[in-house]
Amino acid sequence: MTPRTKLLQRTTRLVQAAAVALTALATLLVQAPTAAAEDICGYQVGGDILIAYNATGGKGGPLGCPTTDELVTPDGVGRYNHFTGGSIYWTAQTGAHPVxxxxxxxxxxxxxxxxxxxxxxxxxxxxxxxxxxxxxxxxxxxxxxxxxxxxxxxxxxxxxxxxxxxxxxxxxxxxxxxxxxxxxxxxxxxxxxxxxxxxxxxxxxxxxxxxxxxxxxxxxxxxxxxxxxxxxxxxxxxxxxxxxxxxxxxxxxxxxxxxxxxxxxxxxxxxxxxxxxxxxxxxxxxxxxxxxxxxxxxxxxxxxxxxxxxxxxxxxxxxxxxxxxxxxxxxxxxx
Known part of the structure; x- marks a missing residue:
């Protein structure tokens, strides 16, 4: 194997490793709100959405029980849960906010x-x-x-x-x-x-x-x-x-x-x-x-x-x- 071939193979492996790392990071960013999810009233609420939910008083607050699991928004950018008293929407840019x-x-x-x-x-x-x-x-x-x-x-x-x-x-x-x-x-x-x-x-x-x-x-x-x-x-x-x-x-x-x-x-x-x-x-x-x-x-x-x-x-x-x-x-x- 020539030195040039070895260099090309090494470069290819580095590029592939970088691509895998970027994919993993992107997945982590999109899925961050689903981390440490809890079962509440039969539905999954997790991550920043869960933190925002608990800050409103959880089941005893104005939002009440969730009525959905955490879902991906139609644009693919954000996540949300619906509740009996409203919703919480999250993106990496805006954070999680009840509406x-x-x-x-x-x-x-x-x-x-x-x-x-x-x-x-x-x-x-x-x-x-x-x-x-x-x-x-x-x-x-x-x-x-x-x-x-x-x-x-x-x-x-x-x-x-x-x-x-x-x-x-x-x-x-x-x-x-x-x-x-x-x-x-x-x-x-x-x-x-x-x-x-x-x-x-x-x-x-x-x-x-x-x-x-x-x-x-x-x-x-x-x-x-x-x-x-x-x-x-x-x-x-x-x-x-x-x-x-x-x-x-x-x-x-x-x-x-x-x-x-x-x-x-x-x-x-x-x-x-x-x-x-x-x-x-x-x-x-x-x-x-x-x-x-x-x-x-x-x-x-x-x-x-x-x-x-x-x-x-x-x-x-x-x-x-x-x-x-x-x-x-x-x-x-x-x-």
Whole structure:
């Protein structure tokens, strides 16, 4: 046997040994939860799933008795046991977490671990208000409140919601799953405070949503305003405010700027991170639209259906904003 042949044989044996070791390691990782299994109520529960089960109180806890042995999930990645009061799901990446109640029902409705939420990454947690619950998953978080049920929050709507304080902030708890708004070509989700809506759009060609945008709207109207939309071109610090007056609003806001402004902002939260200069500009634009709103035909106004305010316009002062001479040149849309 030549030295070269011996070297090839030795290399082959090393490769084969490495392959066997990797196979054994992979088998160990997938089967880890089945180690040290126990017979409980006639079913096998073991490993990390057993540890998580015992941490909830075992048979005397909310999960009760198992109703299955440990099973492999359809994607082949995880393991799970079902129990009379819920389930425990495990993967090597996420660990073992119990899922039960309305949160489990919502997760099931969305496709279990193969759906958009993926696997649970936490146990069920109590929110700071002491009333609601939440559980995090790979693809988002499911929030539950006894008055509003369980709803997932994820993506850019969830990101914006978090910027305003989560369930303890300006919007409160989600009261719906995400839905499609054909009128605004956007995905929206309703929240508990004042029936507010958070939304995301890939772009609908209108004002702040000409490209991708996020934002929110309030439609629990006042005497002078029926809707307020705040549109934020995604990835920018810009804000577009679109206020939709009633007929009384068009008429009365002409002479009561401050009263109309306060009514407008009673519909939805004032946007975060607006500088004093931007605030001044938004108010000046509002006053300009309000003062010079003119009815062309019944139900038709020269401003269109809304007063549109853009935060990037400069602060020109109320005198120039409400001057008729200046209005003829800037039409409430100055640089």
């Amino acid at each position: 039960w109640g309305a949160i489990r029902d919502k997760w099931e409705a969305l496709g279990w671990e193969t759906g958009k939420l993926g696997y649970p990454t936490s146990d069920e947690l109590t929110n700071p208000d002491g009333t609601g619950k939440r559980q995090t998953f790979q693809g988002g978080t499911v929030y539950w409140h006894p008055s509003y049920g369980a709803h997932p929050v994820w993506g850019k709507i969830g990101e914006l919601w978090g910027q305003y304080g989560w369930e303890g902030g300006a919007f409160g708890y989600p009261t719906s799953d995400e839905q499609w708004d054909e009128n605004y070509k956007s995905i929206y989700q309703r929240y508990s405070k004042n029936n507010l809506v958070l939304f995301w759009s890939a772009g609908n060609g209108v004002e702040g949503c000409k490209g991708e945008c996020v934002g929110y709207s309030g439609t629990t109207g006042t005497d002078w305003f029926r809707e307020l939309r705040v549109e934020i071109p995604y990835g920018t610090s810009n804000v577009v405010v679109r206020a939709f007056p009633t007929e009384a609003g068009f008429i009365n806001a002409r002479t009561d700027f401050q009263g109309g402004w306060y009514q407008m902002w009673s519909l939805a939260p004032y946007p975060n991170d607006v500088s004093q200069t931007e605030h001044n500009s938004l108010y000046e634009q509002y006053a300009c639209h309000a003062k010079f709103a003119d009815q062309l035909l019944p139900g038709e106004w020269n401003t269109g259906v809304s007063f549109d305010l853009e935060s990037w316009r400069s602060d020109i002062g109320m005198e120039d904003a409400t001057s008729l001479t200046k209005f003829l040149s800037h039409n409430c849309e100055w640089d």
